[in-house]
Amino acid sequence: MAKPHRCFSPHLAGVAATFLISVLHAPLAAADDEPPPWPICGPYPPSGNYTQNSTYRANIDLLSATLPRNASLSPALYATGDVGDVPDIVYGQALCRGDVANASACEACVAAAFRGARRACPLYKDVIIFYDLCQLRFSNRNFFLDDDYLVTTYTLLRSRVVGTPAFDAAVGLLLNATADHAVEDSSRRFGTGEEGFDDRRNPKIYALAQCAPEKTADVCRSCLNVIIGQLPNSFRGRTGGGMFGVWCNFRYEVYPFFPGRPLVQLPRFVERPPASAPPVTGGEEKKRNSAGKVLAILMPTIAVILAIAVVYFFCWRKRRPEEDAYLPSTSDDIQHIDSLLLDLATLRIATDDFDNSKMLGKGGFGMVYKGVLPDGEEIAVKRLGQTSRQGIGELKSELVLVAKLHHKNLVRLVGVCLEEQEKILVYEYMPNRSLDMILFDSEKNKELDWGKRFKIINGIARGLQYLHEDSQLKIVHRDLKASNILLDVDYNPKISDFGLAKIFGGDQSEDVTRRIAGTYGYMAPEYAMRGQYSSKSDVFSFGVLVLEIVTGRRNSGSYNTEQDVDLLNLVWEHWTRGNVVELMDPSLSNHPPVDQVLKCIHVGLLCVQRKPASRPTMSSVNIMFSSHTVRLPSLSRPAFCIQEVSVSGTSTAYSEAYPLTENSTVMSSNQVSITELSPR
Incomplete structure (x- = not known):
């Protein structure tokens, strides 16, 4: 062997x-x-x-x-x-x-x-x-x-093959239950399990799962989910095996390889055939016929009553949109929000009654103020203007979403206030404000050495992977840009502003909208021109951000006076000529590692490919950044970057690549975003 x-x-x-x-x-x-x-x-x-x-x-x-x-x-x-x-x-x-x-x-x-x-x-x-x-x-x-749980693994494959699908199903069930126990064990991140069968063909199964104790529950769960996901490919029909890594591992066998009583004991696994209906006796047949007649009378009546109720409900909703627009939509949402409620008096004191000297920024929704809570915590207060109806829907979306999301690279919601017709969200305060205020400032950008920039790129990638793949909700941000990346005191990035975010349910992978909203230059072409958005739309925006961070240049600039070349195509031209390193931000004077810089540019160009299918997932992006052995995919010319689409006309090259359709939305370049925030 x-x-x-x-x-x-x-x-x-x-x-x-x-x-x-x-x-x-x-x-x-x-x-x-x-x-x-x-x-x-x-x-x-x-x-x-x-x-x-x-x-x-x-x-x-x-x-x-x-x-x-x-x-x-x-x-x-x-x-x-x-x-x-x-x-x-x-x-x-x-x-x-x-x-x-x-x-x-x-x-x-x-x-x-x-x-x-x-x-x-x-x-x-x-x-x-x-x-x-x-x-x-x-x-x-x-x-x-490597705190994004990417590790090297050793795979153990037991040679004997069982060959029954029921055994494989039982292994998957047991390992997932054992992994759940390990995730919930906050002190050790460890679990063991046992599961048997009700027949003699299949043996009893024992399992173990463990994470490094320092890892959070979310990281532990993601780590175990991915390696246990190898079961169908690598362990089908095998009586034992395991995958061992630095940050997490699992193992299963058909003998007790650990001492003591298992922490998880599943009931016997039973492979039941499809149930067949029992024969119907004469008395039962009469009862069924009688029941059928009653149902035939009742069902139309019930249908009419339900139809009236539905019509009444929608009419009632139409009469009072202002009252409900910003309220949570389910009882679960309400429970999330109840624990975060702050009273208006506290926020008035924290912001000196929303004094102008405390203002951090202004957007289409209203103002953002700096404040200090009674316990000394610094906060950013996002206040919707009372006289404006713009942004109510966005505020509701952001409120419900952010209350449910918890990740170190997402901005943390401190509380919410809905008193006296006020609609206010309160966030943690970010001392270094937003990325664009430092990156595109000729003096401040010297603060961002290569170490900080690479940390920012990695942090954004991990935050996006959480939104797309690891959180309890599958979320597309739709407005990822430099001004929506906030930096804490240690320059750790946090994704903010979820006013345009969309939740995908079940197996949904994309959607279409007639209302295009976002920021030029960061929009994926299929979204800007046809309203199609998916997680790959965020990947495109991430690619633009990476190229901005490496070069220190805005994507909206023009870098070729003769041909009006945008940042994406400027980088591509230098890439094909082999001198792309010349585009590094001149403020990076401490000789950053060239191989790491080239990898970032390669990944950035890969993320802005024209076809969504050619762009990587964010989990793949994280692999590329952390691994020294992965061969990066080859590149083709990136999509044309959207700088301005107006009624009077569009770029000839852009129009040829993505022709407008009857349903395309024409946008004006002076309305950059629904909620264009200045830094918190």
């Missing part, structure tokens, strides 16, 4: 790919019936090797003297640390299984992992090794910054 390579040289870097790499069809390290330990040597090729008597080796020894003990003393059996200075610094992470019998067993396992790593991967600077009871990673690369 074929065994895996225990160590992976740089030219085999693709063998140890990130666990989300299945999206891009890259191979994973795998083994059939391979006993532990399961090592991965040098998952990131640039890490290189060290020499036997080097400072790096000495730092590994120092780390091995402290990390096992620290992990055993932690209530979560988890520890991280680093030893030494660049270029010989060693970062380490150790995690013991949540059911380890005692602290001594955890310490002994991690200590053994250090010894096993040096035997299995001699002289490798970057090593990951998995044992039954613990896992260890050390590296010269600060992998703690």
